[in-house]
Structure formats: C-alpha cells, structure tokens
Amino acid sequence: MAATVDVNLDDYKYGFSVPENYAFKAEKGLSERIVKQISEMKNEPGWMTDFRLRGYKHFMERPMPQWGGQGMLNTINFDDIYYYIKPVGADKAFESWDDVPEDIKNTFDRLGIPEAEQKFLAGVGAQYESEVIYHSIIKDLEAKGVLFLDMDASLREHPEIVKEYFGTVIPPEDNKFAALNTSVWSGGSFIYVPPGVHIDLPLQAYFRINAQNMGQFERTLIIVDEGAYVHYVEGCTAPTYSTDSLHSAVVEIIVKENGRCRYSTIQNWSHNVYNLVTKRAQAYKNATMEWVDGNLGSKLTMKYPAVWLMEDGAHGEVLSIAFAGKGQVQDAGGKIVHAAPNTSSVITSKSISKGGGRTTYRGLIKVAPDATNSKSNVLCDALILDDESASDTFPYIEIENSNVSIGHEASVSKVSEEQLFYLMSRGIEEDTASNMIVSGFIEPIVKELPMEYALEMNRLIEMEMEGSVG
C-alpha cells in the first residue's frame, strides 16, 4: 500500500490523508439520478428510496437559512461536493481489523481507535467516507440482545424496526440539511438496547473523511428500551484541504420509559469542513436524555442537539463546549421542548473564542400548554481570549404554561489579568497558565465525561490553544 501523505501536520495532527482507493465515487454534485443510484447500489426497499426522494425534493426547494453562519453557508458550492464515495472493500463492515483494507486500517490506527476499543469500549463502528468499514460489539452484549450495527446493515437485517422509527423523530422535511441527509445518507450507527439492559462501557463510532471535497452524511438511530442505558460516543476528523468538505448528519434517538441515553460528541473536523448536523431525541416517561457536545474543529458548525420531553417526568440535558479559533464559527447550543408535565431540563454551554474565532450560543426552551410544573435551567458562559474574537448569545424562550420555573444565566468574560498573574506568580509559565484557566472554565462539563475522553478533550483544547490550526 502507498505511504500516507501528510498534508498539514503543524497543529492539527489529524490532517493527514491517504491516496484515494475507491470502489465507487459518484460524480460531483447532487441530482435525483445520484439519489436513486445510491439507493439502488445499496439494494434498498422502495420505501427508503421514496424517503430519499422526499428529502431531495425538500432540500432543493428550501432556501438557505439566513441566520447562524449564513455568511459562510452562502459560500458552500453544493455542485462541488462528492455525495457518495465507497472505499474498496466496503461491501459490508468487517468485524476484525485484520480484514479492513490496510490503508484504512492504518488511518484508524493513527487515530487510536483499535487501541481505545481494546481498553475501554464495549463496541466500535468506524466509518470511512460514505461507508462503515468496521463494526464490532463485545459478545455478551450481543447475547443480551443489544444491536449495534451500521445503519445500512440494520436496514438489511432489521428492516421492520428501521421502518418503524426511521424519520419519526426528524422527518425528511425538518430542515434543509436534514433533508439533504435524508436524500443521500450512508453509514452511521443503529443501536437497540433491550429493556433493562445496562451497557456499562461506551459504544463508540468514529467518522473519518479522507477525500477532498467530500460530503459525509451518516445517519444514526438509537432506541433505548424501557429501563435500559447506553452511552454512545462519536468522534470525527478529516484531512486539511484548501477546498471545503461537508458533513451533514442526522441523529434520531428514542428513550423509552425509565431509560437513559447519553450521547457524547468530540467533533474535531479539520478547518475546511462545514458541519451542519441535526440531532434530536425523544424522552418518554421518567426517561433521561443527555447530550454532551464538544465542538472544536470545523469551519462552521451549526448544531443544536434537541430533547423532546414527551411524557411525565422526562429529563433532558445538553452540555455543550465550543472552541472557535482563527477563521472558525461555532454556532451551537441546544433545544428542549417540554411537551409533558413534571419534565425538567438543563442546558449548560461553555464557549471559548480565540484568534478571531466566533462562538454563538443559540438555544430554545419551549414549554407546551400542558407541561405544568416543568423546570428548566440554562447557563451559558463565554470566554473570549483576545480582542479579535467574539461571542454572541441567543437564548429563545417560548412558554405557554404559567406554572413553570425557568432560569437563565449568561456571562461573557475575558481571561483575567489577575488570574493569569496569580498563576504566573507561582512559577507557572504564561501559556500553561492560560491553558489552566481555560481548562478550569470547561471543567464542569469535562468532568461529566469518562476519564479517557476528559483527557482527550483537555488535550485537544490545549492543542487548539497552541496555535490557529490550518
């Protein structure tokens, strides 16, 4: 196999790429023909093809959102993107790394995935371009009836469950980018956790873009049955190219009575990737849904993980960390819809901007008329590291019931000279000192992560602090 090509390893250590080796690469641009071609190649049932076409129609019809990162959104050239690329050997996901084509395996080795799998994961899925190339879950979870497959495989092997839930949380017409995803989706994870099953170790998926001008559109569906628990973690990286790539995922989650789902993301795309993702969960009676959302990379991220609290006693939480460096816009936040009585929610957002980066907290708390006795608390703090950088807050609140308690606190601060001086007066160098202040700032969220990811998060933030990544 050809040697890896390093494109830009200065700061962003995941910026390498390997030569393209593809079984199929759709022509650039999006058309009805390409949508049908993808569905056909995947041998999908007719209802899924129809779904895709609905998505395609809506995507073409909808105007570009004129908020968030609209300045950058308007510069995306949708004709210059590859919407589907299938790597050689990716007919189905392998269950052993030994079977994975060597260049792809090397890539995931460099990203540390097989190692993490051995150490602290219950299962791993690894997607390369449009297809999941590796998938595996520990045997005793399989025996308990846990399903953890790539989305395409689940459609082949469990079509009835997929048909029942697919697109029910986020319909094809939900928004322009969810529609785009629906039309060309490929890969992603499918998880089903049977009643009462508690998965102790996290399941992880890793999404890797390798090709230039790539569009990655994975689709994830998670069903946590009554009293069950799962922690799902996703990570993502891409090579640094001078042209732009697009990542537009849809994640749908259903948490049934007394179930709990935690979904953690460490988004570290290279700075040429548009990251436009729709994530939504429905939490039923006394269920808990938690989004832990770390956004460090990408050129523009627009992502507001949502929880719909559908039944009595449901609880939703969004913990969001965003770091925007030079040339980056992180437009992130969360949405909670209180649709039933006695529901509660918390949104905690911490953002850091540096070197001209912009962070925005954009959030919505909505309380339906019959959601009596609901509670919500929003806390968003922004840390701005220099005069070129900026931060905004857009907290929307829509309340249609008077018997609720809603709290909102926001702060914007700069790294204080006094804090920096205090640390330096104890012999700590300036760079280390400001890193410490930043990691202290995000600590309330990082401490929620399993240790391995907390370390990873701190390390990534440190790397971002060191330089403006190319």
Next chain:
Amino acid sequence: MSTSLSIKDLQVSIDDKLILKGLNLEVKPGEVHAIMGPNGSGKSTTAYALAGHPAYEVEGGEVWMDGVNLLELSPDERAQMGLFLCFQYPTAIPGISMANFLRTSYNAVKGEEGEDGKKKPIPIAEFRKKLLEKMDLLKMDKSFARRYLNEGFSGGEKKRAEILQMTLLEPKVAILDETDSGLDIDALKIVSEGVNSMLSPERAFIVITHYQRILDYIKPDYVHIMYNGQIILSGGPELALRLEDEGYDNILKSIPQNGNGGN
C-alpha cells in the same frame, strides 16, 4: 554577607499615577523585615511590583535578587528564582483543583532539570504525601486539595492556602502582604508557626502588616515605616511597639524631613 533582595530608589506607577516614589530596602538572607504604614502608602504596590504584576509600571530604580536584575524577569521567572508573594487578596480560579494547581506550581519552581533541559515532574504519589504533610502542619482539612483554587474560600482559608503554597515552594524571599488580617486568633498562631518553621539562615521574609500582634509570633529583625511611597523610618522591633503606642501622626511629626513631598 550577600543580599537576598536589594531595592534601590524604586519608582512605580499605576495608571500613570506615581505610587512608589523612591523606595530603598536591603534584605539579607535569614532576616525578617516588617513593613508597616498607613492605608494607601504603597505596601501592596511594593509587593506587586516585586512580583512583576504587569499593571505596575516601573519608572525608575533597581531591584536585584541574588545578583540578578529582577525587573527584567517575568513573574513566573521571578517565582522560579525563589521569590514568593502571599497575596493580600488571593484570586480565585474556578475549575482548577488546589492539588492540580499546587503540583503544577511545584513542578515549575522546584522541578529538577533533566538532561534534556526540561523540568522533571515530581511523581504524583510523592507530591501527594508532601502536600498532606504541609496541610497537616497548617491544620487544613484534606478536602481543600480537591476544591477549586481559592473559590469560595473564607478570608482566613485563603490566607492559610497562601501559606500552604509558601511552605511547599520553599522560597528564598517571601513577602507576606497582610497575611495576618482576616485570621482568627488560633489561625494566626497556626500560620505564624508555619512561617516560623521556615525561618532559616538562607531565607528572608518581608512581613507587611498593620498590627503588632503578628510580630509577637514572627519576630522581625527590622521594622520599616512606609509613608507616601517611601520608607521614611526604619528601626528594630521596638519601632512597631512605639507605633502601636503613639500612632502614625506622632511618629510622622517626629521625623524632621517628612512633609516636604517625600524626596
């Protein structure tokens, strides 16, 4: 004998306002100097300027520590040389545990340089043992190690935490800026004992205080009175007692050159 710290005609301004107007002080190893003076006379300014706070502009004069021009060094370099300031108002930093902060600081100041020129960090277990010993000495509860740096600490707890840092970093020159204020009677005793346990022929202390009380515990060799940005009177321990009796007004009147703008 060599000097620990030599301050010559130091002039310092904040926001273009001259605060220190020609400060002179010689501190030798093993000595304890007390600085007293009315509010606003420039005691904390002296401490901050010596530690290198960026808001304090040095307009003139010299400060030498062990033959090194201190004024050319950044605050962290000064600390690494062995200068330590117990802050009058320590800053809180949320999200950073005391233990993590103390270890980072310890490694920066005390870490021994390896062959690659980088400082070798102390093993965590070894540090932990050391930390617990010092905390025990200052009768601090173990739980402080897990708390965020100075966050939510009471006034007295903050002062105790400052002394804890000092005992860990074992500086050559320690400046205590009103460490006694805000301490209850027992705490004053514990903190003073902590300081006294560190007295050594190699180490010098500058104790800034308003009260004679702490000087009963920490015996000064010299007492200086600061007024309007200068040291206008120096003496032995008896000067602090005299001050307590007579008050600043009377003492100032008795100094002939005082009142002509503080040359």
